[in-house]
Amino acid sequence: MFSWLEKNPFFFAVFVFIFIAYAGVVEILPDFADRARPVEHKKPYTVLQLAGRHVYISDSCNACHSQLIRPFKSETDRYGMYSVSGEFAYDRPFLWGSKRTGPDLARIGNYRSVDWHENHMKDPVSVVPGSIMPAYAHMFNKNADIETAYAEAVTVKKVFNVPYDMEGMPKLGSWEEAQAEVRAEAEAIVSQMKDQDVKDAFARGEIRQIVALIAYLNSLK
Amino acid sequence: MQPSNALNYDYTVAKYFMFTTIIFGIVGMGIGTLIAFQMAYPDLNYLAGEYGTFSRLRPLHTNGVIYGFMLSGIFATWYYIGQRVLKVSMSESKFLMFIGKLHFWLYVLVIALAVVTLFAGVSTSKEYAELEWPIDIIVVVVWVLWGVSIFGLIGIRREKTLYISLWYYIATFLGVAMLYLFNNMEVPTRLVSGMGSWIHSVSMYAGTNDALVQWWFGHNAVAFVFTVAIIAQIYYFLPKESGQPIFSYKLSLFSFWGLMFVYLWAGGHHLIYSTVPDWMQTMGSIFSIVLILPSWGSAINMLLTMKGEWGQLRDNPLIKFMVLASTFYMFSTLEGPILSIKSVNALAHFTDWIPGHVHDGTLGWVGFMTMAALYHMTPRVFKRELYSKSLMEAQFWIQTTGIVLYFASMWIAGITQGMMWRATDEYGNLAYSFIDTVTVLIPYYWIRAIGGLLYLIGFFMFAYNIMKSISSSKPIDREPVSASPMAA
Numbered sequence: 203m204f205s206w207l208e209k210n211p212f213f214f215a216v217f218v219f220i221f222i223a224y225a226g227v228v229e230i231l232p233d234f235a236d237r238a239r240p241v242e243h244k245k246p247y248t249v250l251q252l253a254g255r256h257v258y259i260s261d262s263c264n265a266c267h268s269q270l271i272r273p274f275k276s277e278t279d280r281y282g283m284y285s286v287s288g289e290f291a292y293d294r295p296f297l298w299g300s301k302r303t304g305p306d307l308a309r310i311g312n313y314r315s316v317d318w319h320e321n322h323m324k325d326p327v328s329v330v331p332g333s334i335m336p337a338y339a340h341m342f343n344k345n346a347d348i349e350t351a352y353a354e355a356v357t358v359k360k361v362f363n364v365p366y367d368m369e370g371m372p373k374l375g376s377w378e379e380a381q382a383e384v385r386a387e388a389e390a391i392v393s394q395m396k397d398q399d400v401k402d403a404f405a406r407g408e409i410r411q412i413v414a415l416i417a418y419l420n421s422l423k
Numbered sequence: 424m425q426p427s428n429a430l431n432y433d434y435t436v437a438k439y440f441m442f443t444t445i446i447f448g449i450v451g452m453g454i455g456t457l458i459a460f461q462m463a464y465p466d467l468n469y470l471a472g473e474y475g476t477f478s479r480l481r482p483l484h485t486n487g488v489i490y491g492f493m494l495s496g497i498f499a500t501w502y503y504i505g506q507r508v509l510k511v512s513m514s515e516s517k518f519l520m521f522i523g524k525l526h527f528w529l530y531v532l533v534i535a536l537a538v539v540t541l542f543a544g545v546s547t548s549k550e551y552a553e554l555e556w557p558i559d560i561i562v563v564v565v566w567v568l569w570g571v572s573i574f575g576l577i578g579i580r581r582e583k584t585l586y587i588s589l590w591y592y593i594a595t596f597l598g599v600a601m602l603y604l605f606n607n608m609e610v611p612t613r614l615v616s617g618m619g620s621w622i623h624s625v626s627m628y629a630g631t632n633d634a635l636v637q638w639w640f641g642h643n644a645v646a647f648v649f650t651v652a653i654i655a656q657i658y659y660f661l662p663k664e665s666g667q668p669i670f671s672y673k674l675s676l677f678s679f680w681g682l683m684f685v686y687l688w689a690g691g692h693h694l695i696y697s698t699v700p701d702w703m704q705t706m707g708s709i710f711s712i713v714l715i716l717p718s719w720g721s722a723i724n725m726l727l728t729m730k731g732e733w734g735q736l737r738d739n740p741l742i743k744f745m746v747l748a749s750t751f752y753m754f755s756t757l758e759g760p761i762l763s764i765k766s767v768n769a770l771a772h773f774t775d776w777i778p779g780h781v782h783d784g785t786l787g788w789v790g791f792m793t794m795a796a797l798y799h800m801t802p803r804v805f806k807r808e809l810y811s812k813s814l815m816e817a818q819f820w821i822q823t824t825g826i827v828l829y830f831a832s833m834w835i836a837g838i839t840q841g842m843m844w845r846a847t848d849e850y851g852n853l854a855y856s857f858i859d860t861v862t863v864l865i866p867y868y869w870i871r872a873i874g875g876l877l878y879l880i881g882f883f884m885f886a887y888n889i890m891k892s893i894s895s896s897k898p899i900d901r902e903p904v905s906a907s908p909m910a911a
Contacts, residue, residue, distance in 0.1 A: 204676050208585045211577045211593070218590075218683055219597050225687035226605070229703060230639055234632055256623075260544035262478035268773055272696040276845040279853050287698035290630025295548050298634055298697065302773040303462070305857040332862040336461075336468035336476040353612040353619030361610055362629070377618070 241288030246355070246364045247421065248372045250384045250409070253351035254418025257411045258297070261338060266303035269422065282309035292364060304335060311423040316394040319416045324397070338412075342397055346414035352380050388413050391420075432506045433514035434804045436523035440499035441797055441804070443531065445886045447491025448793075452882055454484040456875045463868035474542050482553045483541045488785070489551060489648060491534055496793035497595065497652040498530070498569065503800050504588050504659045505573065509580035519575045526568040533561050545622055549637050551644055552606050556624040559607045566603070570596050587675050591655030594683060598647035606640035631698050642690035645781075649789050651682070653748075654721050656796045661725055661745045664799050665735055666905030670727035678720030685714050692763035695772065704765075711763035718756035725749040739906055740815040744795035747823065751787025755780065770845075775864065775871075776837025783830040786822070786878055794885050801892050802907050808899055809909035810891035814884055822881035828874030836867035 207214040247255060258264070271277050273284040285308055290296055314322075318329060323341055326333040355374055358364040366374040373383055391413050392404045400410045461467045461477045468476045502523060506512055513520050536558050540546075546553040554562065573596055577585070585593075609624035628636050662669050669675060691699070691707020726749055729735065735742045758780050762771050771777065798815070802808055809815070843863065846854040899908060 204680065205584075208590070209583055211574070211585060214585065214590070215574075215593055215597060218594050219601070221680065221683035222594070222598050222687055223601060226601075226639060229688060229691065229706065230635055259546055259548040261473075261476070262481055262544075262546065262548070264548055265478050265481045270697055272769070272772075274696075274769065274845065276847070276853060280844075280857070285698055287631045290634075290698065293630045294628070294633065295626040296630050296633040296637070297548060300550060300693070300773070301775075301777060303861070330858050332858050334462060334465045334861060334865075336465060336478070338473070338476070340473040347620065350612065350619030350623050353616040354623065354625050356616040356618070357610055357612040357625055360615055 239288055240291035241286060244289060244291060245371055246292045246358070246366055247418070248383065248387060249348060249351045249355055249374070249380050250346075250387045250414050250417045251421045252354055252418075253346040253348050253384075253409075254411075254414035254416065255297075256347060256351060256354075257341065257415045258418060259295075261341075263307075264297045264299040266299075266301065266335070268299035268302050268306045269308040270298040271306055271308050277306070281306045282312060292358075294358065294362075304333075307419065307422055309423055311420045314419070316391055316416055316420070317396065319419055320395050320397060320412065323412055323415070341411040341415060342400055344411050345403075346409050346411045348381065348384055348409060348414075349377075351414075352377060355380075384409065387417060391416050431514065432503075432512050433520070434503060435520070436513065436527055437499050437502035437800070438804060439524075439527045440495050440502060441800065441889075443527075443534075444492060444495040444499050444793065444797060445889065447487055447495055447534065448882055449879075449886060451484060451487030451492045452875075452879045454480050454487060456872065456879045458484055459868070459872035459875045463865060463872050473544075479542060479544060482546060483538065485551060486537055486541065486553065489644075490537070493648060493652075493785075493789055493793060495530075496796065497592075497648070497656075498526070499800070500656050500659075500793075500796050501569075501573070501592055503804065504655070505576050505592070508582060508586040508589060508659065509576055510582045511576060511579050513576075516575070516579060519572060519579075522568055522571050522575065526565060526572060529561060529565045529568065533558060533565055536561070540622070547607075547609065547624065547626070549606065549626075550641050552603070552637070552640060554607075555622045556607070556609050556611050557622060559603075559609075562603065566596070566600055570600070586659070587669070587679070588655040588659040590679055591651050591658065594679075595647045595652040595655065598651065598687075599644060602640045602643050602647070606636050634694060634697065635699055635703070638693035639687065639690040642693055643687050646686045646689075649785060650686075650718075650752075653752075653789050653792050656792055657721075657725055657745060657748065660792075660796050660799050661728055661742075661749075664739070664741050664745065664795075664905060664907060665729060665732060667728050667730075667732055670724050670730065674720055674724045678717040678724065681717030681720065682714075685710055685717060689714055689759075689763070692759075692768070695763070695765055695768045708763045708765055708768075712760040715756060715760050719753055722749045722753040722756070735906075740812060740819055741795050741798055741907055743819055744791045744798070747819075748788050748791040748795065751783055751791065751826070755784035755788060758783070770841035771837055774837035774840040775833045775867070776841070779830045779833025779837060782833070783826060786826045786829065790878070790882075791822070794882075797889060798885075799907050801889055802899060802909075803902055805893045806899055806902075807892055807896040809907055810888050810896045812909040812911050814888050815909070818881045818884040818888070821884070822878050825874045825877030825879075825881065828870050828877065832867040832870035832874065836864045836871075839867075840864060 207217055271281045271284045278284055321329045323338045325337050326335040359366045365371045374380055388409050392401055403410055458477050458480050537554055545555050608627035611624045613619055613621050626633050688706055688710035691703045692711045695704045761767055840860050843855045843860040848854045
């Protein structure tokens with residue numbers, strides 16, 4: 203039969219496709235049925251945190267840092283409770299990473315402070331001697347894209363029913379309301395930072411990328 | 424095979440893609456070498472502000488090499504092999520010629536857009552699928568054009584039976600099409616909300632599901648770009664260059680259908696000890712091991728094609744490249760399954776062993792095969808003999824040394840790191856802080872970077888050899904039947 207297929211390209215292509223595709227059907231589809239449920243107390247990202255997540259993605263932090271704690275004693279000792287599926291229910295995209303050049307960040311919000319992050323992004327060696335991470339100075343003088351973050355929140359709310367504005371969940375509201383929320387949230391972080399440029403910018407109504415990134419990192423618990 | 428003068432094959436599009444293979448190869452590997460040095464010596468991160476950091480350059484490196492260098496090589500060989508095994512010339516069909524050229528120029532446009540956006544930090548974060556949605560759409564158009572080219576040429580063929588290489592090209596086309604479409608399903612946020620950036624999108628899948636789809640794609644894009652399409656090349660070029668028939672038709676049947684049937688299951692091995700269900704992790708692990716059979720089937724078929732003709736290894740560096748490529752393929756497809764065993768994976772996952780594994784496959788198998796293919800094509804496409812055999816020999820040894828330094832150092836680095844992460848002291852406490860496991864690797868990062876540099880130097884020698892062949896080598900009037908003519 204296979205030699206017959208070699209003379210009939212159309213059927214050949216159909217056969218190849220079936221041979222390739224079946225694995226996806228068996229392996230991937232079942233998971234969609236029951237895997238997307240959030241664990242209890244899990245909340246969607248606030249707009250500022252989403253903006254920080256965009257910074258994280260834009261600078262490919264996930265190329266060197268994972269966000270997945272495997273169920274081994276050495277990992278739970280080092281990073282905290284191992285990861286479970288429902289924790290990632292609001293992660294679009296997932297950011298598990300594939301390589302740990304630096305440590306895992308899945309629970310970094312539990313053990314690093316605002317000023318630690320500030321120093322780490324400005325000069326990694328100042329907080330971790332021997333670090334090979336580059337400094338990310340541009341995060342201190344570029345503004346976070348709050349509008350796109352808001353657009354994403356609105357999108358996932360509309361398209362995927364992410365429970366913004368529900369009781370006990372982050373408030374989204376109108377663009378003006380969201381901006382006020384973002385400002386209040388950012389202020390708490392800026393007040394703990396030392397960088398004068400970031401503070402001045404915030405006073406002028408601008409929110410630097412570093413502020414959003416720290417908001418995101420602090421949310422990882 | 425028919426003598427060369429029977430049909431005037433039209434290699435216009437093949438030539439275009441040969442040039443981009445070389446150019447993107449230099450760019451992609453150049454960036455790769457730079458980021459390897461950055462890991463050993465972090466101050467190199469500041470050569471170009473935020474645009475020069477490891478994190479911005481890493482996706483450029485992977486995309487540049489996979490979709491710039493390797494995919495160009497696949498297209499170049501398709502526009503060469505396709506005509507010859509189907510016994511039709513592109514010049515016979517104005518339509519297919521137009522499609523071919525459009526395919527090329529849109530492809531170049533995609534690469535240009537990819538470079539600009541990745542430098543700017545526009546990324547979906549999904550490995551090897553970082554491009555945002557507007558570029559994804561052009562990618563799909565490029566892919567469809569390639570499909571039109573494949574099935575168009577098949578439609579007007581004179582040779583009734585599809586040669587083995589064509590099976591693999593068709594599989595590459597279909598496999599990548601399916602994987603790419605599903606993995607890149609995303610919702611453009613501006614279209615839904617009417618605000619924010621035009622180019623931003625959000626993935627259709629969340630969390631564990633997203634990871635599952637991503638590694639179903641990520642592993643199998645490797646399969647259908649790095650493996651399937653490269654097998655297409657070696658099944659054509661090795662018999663052609665050596666003048667030997669393929670060892671076994673049955674073995675090629677077995678390994679082709681076996682590979683198609685098994686490969687897509689193996690993506691699950693990227694998610695061992697993650698939050699995907701255990702049965703999927705186990706399936707990924709088991710099927711990865713089963714995958715040894717069809718993979719080694721192809722490789723053994725190639726190596727046995729040289730049975731009784733091993734003397735050619737001494738005389739013809741092109742055979743050397745191809746035989747070493749097959750050997751690295753066997754090596755890499757044994758290493759992969761070993762890494763998929765749960766206990767080994769627990770040690771090796773997230774460490775430098777993984778880039779080591781990827782690179783002995785890509786540098787050894789894909790890189791060597793692509794360069795050998797271009798060497799073989801050059802005298803036939805440009806009607807001139809190859810410029811220098813001794814340069815080719817030197818290149819071979821320099822690059823082989825480079826690969827060995829690369830994977831050996833990354834093995835040691837990976838195992839060291841994995842062992843240190845899990846090491847405990849006599850009281851059961853962790854023995855090392857994370858940074859201890861980073862600084863201890865610096866010497867291996869240097870060795871890796873030097874290995875990469877050697878490979879890059881070899882690639883420059885390759886580019887020089889091809890350019891000299893085209894510009895100032897001796898013209899040939901009759902196409903060589905097998906071994907490519909080359910000056911000492």
